[in-house]
Amino acid sequence: xxxxxxxxxxxxxxxxxxxxxxxxxxxxxxxxxxxxxxxxxxxxxxxxxxxxxxxxxxxxxxxxxxxxxxxxxxxxxxxxxxxxxxxxxxxxxxxxxxxxxxxxxxxxxxxxxxxxxxxxxxxxxxxxxxxxxxxxxxxxxxxxxxxxxxxxxxxxxxxxxxxxxxxxxxxxxxxxxxxxxxxxxxxxxxxxxxxxxxxxxxxxxxxxxxxxxxxxxxxxxxxxxxxxxxxxxxxxxxxxxxxxxxxxxxxxxxxxxxxxxxxxxxxxxxxxxxxxxxxxxxxxxxxxxxxxxxxxxxxxxxxxxxxxxxxxxxxxxxxxxxxxxxxxxxxxxxxxxxxxxxxxxxxxxxxxxxxxxxxxxxxxxxxxxxxxxxxxxxxxxxxxxxxxxxxxxxxxxxxxxxxxxxxxxxxxxxxxxxxxxxxxxxxxxxxxxxxxxxxxxxxxxxxxxxxxxxxxxxxxxxxxxxxxxxxxxxxxxxxxxxxxxxxxxxxxxxxxx
Amino acid sequence: xxxxxxxxxxxxxxxxxxxxxxxxxxxxxxxxxxxxxxxxxxxxxxxxxxxxxxxxxxxxxxxxxxxxxxxxxxxxxxxxxxxxxxxxxxxxxxxxxxxxxxxxxxxxxxxxxxxxxxxxxxxxxxxxxxxxxxxxxxxxxxxxxxxxxxxxxxxxxxxxxxxxxxxxxxxxxxxxxxxxxxxxxxxxxxxxxxxxxxxxxxxxxxxxxxxxxxxxxxxxxxxxxxxxxxxxxxxxxxxxxxxxxxxxxxxxxxxxxxxxxxxxxxxxxxxxxxxxxxxxxxxxxxxxxxxxxxxxxxxxxxxxxxxxxxxxxxxxxxxxxxxxxxxxxxxxxxxxxxxxxxxxxxxxxxxxxxxxxxxxxxxxxxxxxxxxxxxxxxxxxxxxxxxxxxxxxxxxxxxxxxxxxxxxxxxxxxxxxxxxxxxxxxxxxx
Numbered sequence: 048x049x050x051x052x053x054x055x056x057x058x059x060x061x062x063x064x065x066x067x068x069x070x071x072x073x074x075x076x077x078x079x080x081x082x083x084x085x086x087x088x089x090x091x092x093x094x095x096x097x098x099x100x101x102x103x104x105x106x107x108x109x110x111x112x113x114x115x116x117x118x119x120x121x122x123x124x125x126x127x128x129x130x131x132x133x134x135x136x137x138x139x140x141x142x143x144x145x146x147x148x149x150x151x152x153x154x155x156x157x158x159x160x161x162x163x164x165x166x167x168x169x170x171x172x173x174x175x176x177x178x179x180x181x182x183x184x185x186x187x188x189x190x191x192x193x194x195x196x197x198x199x200x201x202x203x204x205x206x207x208x209x210x211x212x213x214x215x216x217x218x219x220x221x222x223x224x225x226x227x228x229x230x231x232x233x234x235x236x237x238x239x240x241x242x243x244x245x246x247x248x249x250x251x252x253x254x255x256x257x258x259x260x261x262x263x264x265x266x267x268x269x270x271x272x273x274x275x276x277x278x279x280x281x282x283x284x285x286x287x288x289x290x291x292x293x294x295x296x297x298x299x300x301x302x303x304x305x306x307x308x309x310x311x312x313x314x315x316x317x318x319x320x321x322x323x324x325x326x327x328x329x330x331x332x333x334x335x336x337x338x339x340x341x342x343x344x345x346x347x348x349x350x351x352x353x354x355x356x357x358x359x360x361x362x363x364x365x366x367x368x369x370x371x372x373x374x375x376x377x378x379x380x381x382x383x384x385x386x387x388x389x390x391x392x393x394x395x396x397x398x399x400x401x402x403x404x405x406x407x408x409x410x411x412x413x414x415x416x417x418x419x420x421x422x423x424x425x426x427x428x429x430x431x432x433x434x435x436x437x438x439x440x441x442x443x444x445x446x447x448x449x450x451x452x453x454x455x456x457x458x459x460x461x462x463x464x465x466x467x468x469x470x471x472x473x474x475x476x477x478x479x480x481x482x483x484x485x486x487x488x489x490x491x492x493x494x495x496x497x498x499x500x501x502x503x504x505x506x507x508x509x510x511x512x513x514x515x516x517x518x519x520x521x522x523x524x525x526x527x528x529x530x531x532x533x534x535x536x537x538x539x540x541x542x543x544x
Numbered sequence: 545x546x547x548x549x550x551x552x553x554x555x556x557x558x559x560x561x562x563x564x565x566x567x568x569x570x571x572x573x574x575x576x577x578x579x580x581x582x583x584x585x586x587x588x589x590x591x592x593x594x595x596x597x598x599x600x601x602x603x604x605x606x607x608x609x610x611x612x613x614x615x616x617x618x619x620x621x622x623x624x625x626x627x628x629x630x631x632x633x634x635x636x637x638x639x640x641x642x643x644x645x646x647x648x649x650x651x652x653x654x655x656x657x658x659x660x661x662x663x664x665x666x667x668x669x670x671x672x673x674x675x676x677x678x679x680x681x682x683x684x685x686x687x688x689x690x691x692x693x694x695x696x697x698x699x700x701x702x703x704x705x706x707x708x709x710x711x712x713x714x715x716x717x718x719x720x721x722x723x724x725x726x727x728x729x730x731x732x733x734x735x736x737x738x739x740x741x742x743x744x745x746x747x748x749x750x751x752x753x754x755x756x757x758x759x760x761x762x763x764x765x766x767x768x769x770x771x772x773x774x775x776x777x778x779x780x781x782x783x784x785x786x787x788x789x790x791x792x793x794x795x796x797x798x799x800x801x802x803x804x805x806x807x808x809x810x811x812x813x814x815x816x817x818x819x820x821x822x823x824x825x826x827x828x829x830x831x832x833x834x835x836x837x838x839x840x841x842x843x844x845x846x847x848x849x850x851x852x853x854x855x856x857x858x859x860x861x862x863x864x865x866x867x868x869x870x871x872x873x874x875x876x877x878x879x880x881x882x883x884x885x886x887x888x889x890x891x892x893x894x895x896x897x898x899x900x901x902x903x904x905x906x907x908x909x910x911x912x913x914x915x916x917x918x919x920x921x922x923x924x925x926x927x928x929x930x931x932x933x934x935x936x937x938x939x940x941x942x943x944x945x946x947x948x949x950x951x952x953x954x955x956x957x958x959x960x961x962x963x964x965x966x967x968x969x970x971x972x973x974x
Contacts, residue, residue, distance in 0.1 A: 268697075
């Protein structure tokens with residue numbers, strides 16, 4: 048697991064040629080070796096242990112905070128009247144949003160035939176699931192008597208009591224529940240062939256049994272692959288509208304209410320763009336250390352980072368535009384309450400949060416116009432860290448500024464988080480990273496079967512063969528194969544120990 | 545289902561079903577490139593084999609045509625489940641929030657829906673129902689895609705002769721295989737290997753399986769049975785709790801302040817010298833109502849019998865009767881009707897709804913009531929009677945007597961003769 052893998056700059060675009068998606072001149076076997084190396088290594092790199100220890104400690108903090116909350120009630124948070132929602136729902140929206148980039152990469156880019164997604168889709172999907180887990184914690188614990196949280200679901204009961212299906216909060220239950228389930232299915236189904244690879248490479252008995260069970264007896268049969276690919280395509284087609292619906296529904300929590308600053312039709316598209324923006328920032332935050340640590344630089348190449356930076360730039364600009372448009376709508380509506388809220392956001396007691404958000408979400412991503420910022424990992428990390436912070440503040444600004452100064456000045460109050468609020472937020476990162484680090488070590492981080500299909504040599508027509516029919520949905524386009532790129536003189540094969 | 549993988553189909557002719565000896569299951573041919581696999585697949589297909597398959601670490605493009613795999617019917621399963629999800633979502637919302645439970649009395653209570661009124665919103669409006677319908681559609685369709693794919697692929701299936709081969713381990717890494725099942729009608733122990741050898745393979749290997757009795761090992765069966773029995777315990781305990789009675793209070797995992805520590809009346813407690821938990825009143829104190837020494841006025845009783853006359857403090861004047869009318873219209877008319885005939889709006893609605901077990905309010909004009917002493921009426925208002933609730937807490941004594949005076953007036957007016965009307969007003973009646 049050396050980080051001595053040399054990096055090849057494949058971000059240059061030569062007109063008429065496609066840059067190679069996988070560098071290092073890998074064949075099927077060596078690619079499998081590289082992708083399995085993090086799992087096959089007798090022990091993970093030291094950095095993994097350090098990160099895991101830290102995450103575990105934070106996870107313990109989360110557990111303690113939740114326990115404290117359950118024993119004492121939501122009074123331990125800084126909530127007041129009128130600010131009945133603050134960190135809880137901010138964290139919820141933040142984490143759900145993070146998840147969306149994973150689905151975007153795995154489903155939408157799949158439908159658009161963006162082959163570069165294959166290198167990053169597996170762990171982007173994993174990120175989705177872990178983010179949704181973190182998100183699910185918050186609505187669960189913010190209900191107060193959490194042992195009654197099952198009332199959220201329409202379960203038959205002796206009280207003949209049902210949820211109110213005309214409430215966006217209930218739509219949320221269904222949207223997030225479906226999203227979590229479908230993301231899980233998508234992730235697991237895609238992983239079956241790779242789990243089979245692990246099963247076949249496993250040396251210890253218990254690994255063979257565990258991965259064998261997980262792989263369901265997959266043999267790579269072509270008849271199976273046929274249905275597998277169809278199922279995968281259908282799942283992608285289902286997940287695409289799903290991911291758009293989820294954050295739209297989350298935005299309905301606000302947009303359907305009548306609070307100034309919430310009651311706007313721009314919310315659904317603006318929330319979705321923000322989610323993808325924040326999600327890509329998180330994918331980059333995870334991808335950069337992971338490729339460094341686990342020697343995946345030839346699989347997650349500079350071109351992948353470059354592409355992701357560009358999407359971050361695009362969605363960041365959409366988000367910036369939405370911020371502007373909110374002000375315009377407030378002014379154009381002629382509604383004094385609406386205008387007041389927006390003035391108060393920029394100049395009122397929470398101006399510090401508002402300008403943090405603008406700086407991090409609008410200004411910082413604009414740096415990605417410069418190539419240097421898209422190719423130097425430290426600069427990328429710097430920008431995406433800003434975005435991670437900014438996206439959290441976006442939700443905080445939306446929720447807290449609107450609530451703390453509502454229609455009646457006599458009821459205004461300033462929200463101050465308590466130490467429990469802050470530690471719970473920190474703890475949720477512990478949960479996220481603990482799951483993610485376990486995933487890096489114990490599950491196939493790279494979608495090997497999928498990456499193999501974008502290797503030029505796996506195209507049957509790269510070999511002289513007359514009978515292959517030319518029309519198939521998943522055909523690899525041989526024009527995309529640029530032999531010059533893989534036999535690039537700058538290219539160096541990975542030095543494996 | 546267009547042909548499950550023959551590698552896992554046992555084959556109709558299980559040769560030599562006895563224990564022990566290895567049995568030829570099929571032949572495995574290895575290739576090192578997807579192109580070679582496709583050429584080989586076309587040859588096998590053209591040779592007329594039907595129970596065979598190819599295996600590759602990734603979906604090889606063009607293999608479907610080369611093998612003659614027809615498009616899967618999976619999308620139809622997904623469509624069907626999507627439609628079911630859509631209808632379920634719609635029906636769920638209608639049933640739980642918009643269905644009138646009274647029309648479905650046969651549905652058990654815990655499954656009954658009802659008309660759920662929320663801030664004047666329509667009970668059933670599609671726009672509000674779309675998110676849940678959509679999510680249910682996607683959820684079921686996605687489950688259909690995954691479960692359908694696994695089922696059609698005959699997965700999970702862990703016991704496969706192929707998986708036991710070391711050579712085959714590279715099928716998930718970098719090698720490509722053709723597998724011809726021995727159960728194929730065209731399979732010929734001598735001819736088939738010869739034919740396969742002409743495919744340009746890197747290697748050919750027979751796939752053998754040691755046939756066992758196919759029964760689970762004894763230990764596993766016992767362990768399985770034991771676990772099943774254990775798993776049955778909780779539901780059995782729950783079922784027993786439903787039918788048996790217990791002196792103990794209900795077991796409450798989360799108390800929610802249902803049971804709080806407190807003293808009950810008559811309870812013994814060692815804390816006080818007299819050993820009683822409830823304290824007697826301090827000497828010289830009076831409880832509420834202790835000063836009501838006049839049973840005629842406060843209870844409508846004289847010497848223990850219902851009083852036939854109004855108590856002396858009650859002055860029957862036009863003013864007090866009007867007061868009684870006003871109180872009557874507030875407290876009694878909803879059930880007994882403005883005229884006292886037992887036809888108040890509550891009674892009418894109950895009749896319209898055909899409410900089972902409904903006891904109609906007595907008509908106050910009924911001779912039974914007319915003959916009741918006033919003390920009895922007083923007692924009826926104060927303490928209620930049979931199904932009629934008591935109103936003593938809401939109506940002061942003086943008002944109760946005023947109501948009774950009004951009820952008596954009503955009775956007189958409803959059973960009145962012409963002579964009862966003062967002579968100077970009689971002309972106005974015609």
